[in-house]
Amino acid sequence: MEDSPIDKDLSCNEIRLKKTLGEGADIVYRSLVIPSFSNVKALLVFIDGLVNTNEIDDTILAPLISFSQLPDQKELINNEGLLNGLIDAGVFASSVKATNKWNDACDSLVSGDSVLFVDGMENAFIFATRGFESRSVTEPATEVEVRGPRDGFIESLRTNTTLIRRRIRDYGLRFDMMRIGYRTKTDIAVAYIDSLVDKRVLGELMSRLQKINVDSILESGYIEEFIEDSPLSPFPQVEHTERPDKASAAILSGRIVIIVDNTPFVLIVPTSFWSLFQGSGDYYERFYIGTSIRLIRILAMILSITSSSVYVLLSSFNQEMLPTPLALKMAAGREGIPFPAVLEVLIMELMFEVLREAGIRIPKPIGQAVSIVGALVIGDAAVNAGLVSPTAVIVVAITGISSFVMPAYNLAISFRLLRFPLVIFTGMFGMLGFLGGTIAIALHLLSLRSFGAPFLAPVMPFRIDENKDVAVRAPWWKMTRRPKLAHSSETIRQSENQMPKPPSKDEDGFDE
Incomplete structure (x- = not known):
């Protein structure tokens, strides 16, 4: 579809919309007049089932029809600097923007936003009114742990980003958005901490994502196959998880998380062979319990x-x-x-x-x-x-x-x-x-490599200082540095000498 500008004529825009999107039962074309603009005609378009209709009624339709302090219609149309008058004084939606591009308006409609066309204006107004039904946050089905959080990712991208935000309140946490799939237009969020991530790995990942030219992305497995270093290998070089705590831990170690809309499985890069043996519960139990469980897993791998x-x-x-x-x-x-x-x-x-x-x-x-x-x-x-x-x-x-x-x-x-x-x-x-x-x-x-990192690191090549969190899980107070897998720019994770000790005693043997 050509990226042409929006027409000033409202009837032309309506005909073009119906030709582009059709007149299905779920597409609502709501005609109205704005009294404050001398009853100028307008058209509000949204897809029923993807929007919150109560929000449309309360924050868009009611203010437009009843509010009386909007700028004069002719002044608004002729003076480009006052285009935001409609937003500032007339509509109380939490998020609204103006666009003069036809593709932006159509993409917003199929994503669950509402779009308002006003007769005589070559701009359309996009309102964030998404409100479709989604599964509630429940315990992950594939990564059950004895101890740890019970919430898991769901099929809503915005809910998934919120689950990470609740755990990481760092100012540098970033969610870079993009869309992949020229038919599904699937939203993708790339999550990382700006001060920790290796910019070379981030640049390589963004380059691989931008090169994907496919009609549909229905699950994160599509993305995984497009970005692997060795796609013909039977071993996975991209880690996936349903657990927000595991994804947050990866971000805090300098790695990158890829969140794909409509799937509860997020991707983590780079990864290593040994990280695939590590469960979230290893870090919530005492270190010798986590170590023994990991050794059992390695033995089970050899037996299998x-x-x-x-x-x-x-x-x-x-x-x-x-x-x-x-x-x-x-x-x-x-x-x-x-x-x-x-x-x-x-x-x-x-x-x-x-x-x-x-x-x-x-x-x-x-x-x-x-x-x-x-x-x-x-x-x-x-x-x-x-x-x-x-x-x-x-x-x-x-x-x-x-x-x-x-x-x-x-x-x-x-x-x-x-x-x-x-x-x-x-x-x-x-x-x-x-x-x-x-x-x-x-x-x-x-x-094998995962975004340039050796797949068997830090065992091969062997780095003795990195083996505190491989087969053996060292106590938290000993893991002062972040793993070098992600090449984080900030290697120090915590202060040294934090090993807990009993309180000192006086000469009679009692605690001071």
Whole structure:
């Protein structure tokens, strides 16, 4: 649509609007006259369902029709300097601006604003009257924590920015707005603290966002695929979260948060492999609890990708590595099994993934019961029928359950997908295939970057002073510096020597 100016003739503007937007049942064309302008004709346009109709009645229509101290009509039209007279003296909406561009007026209409056209004026007035229904703020469904805030992002961009504002009251907090998608015109907010963010990373991010030329953005996953450093990698290089506290913590560390309208998932850049293992609750419990939980997650990650392959390796190639009683038990369990170990594991892994996906798609009242009963019944029936061994069922169950321990769903599913080729390589080449597959995955992780930052930092390259918040979560009073991942310009986060101590005692042993 051409970006032409607004016509002075009201009837021409009305015809053009109906040709551009149509005359659907939800588009309201409200004709009126302004008594204070010698009954000059005007047209108020808005889309029902996207606006607050009470606000339109109270702050736009009522003042225009009843207020009597507006400037003279001819003076307002002829003197460009008095165009704001209508805003200053006649309309009491909280946010209103004038525009002479047709595209601005139409874009505002489809976004939920109201637009007023006045006969004889080549400017339209845009009123912020958005008031569409949205989901209330509830606890995040995908990132549940035992301790911490219970609010989560929703599908309203303005509500999401408010949730961050409530937590960060820094004067330097910025929300840079843009629109992406020439059909959906989706609002995007880039949040950061001006004094903490690395301007090079911010500039690179804005450049990547501005290069996106697509007709629709319906979820933040669209944006994620357009801005990744290595889009063909199975590993995510952009972190996403539903939790406002996690997003706020990222901003306070110098990172950047991307908020997309119509989705509760916000994006965080840059990110690292280790930040995907960190949950918000790690920082709310005492440091040794957070550390132990992280170590369990790392162990679960190793089990999720290697357990099935190790079973195939030990049962088919290197039985001598097992203790004799265990080797005999496994051999007895596999007696009569018609499939080789690699095919046995692949079938069980595939069935586990099918059951997991079915549990997500089945309606909630029966989904959990069906998935649990299905797994028990199918597993027991397969063992009794002699199709799989009991050991294979246990190994596949350990592999699947371990993958759910990781907080980041996109990282967990990456490991679940990678274990299939690793099992195949192990079944084909034995120890050589297992080691080659794991080394290939490690080398790929080493090659990844997230907006220029090494994906495995600060472990590779190793920085001893940065490892206070990786596998081990140091006490808060020891983490005096911000992580170097974001290259923040202000590295000091807090004062040193804040370790709490008991009060001093006098010579009798009592507190002074």
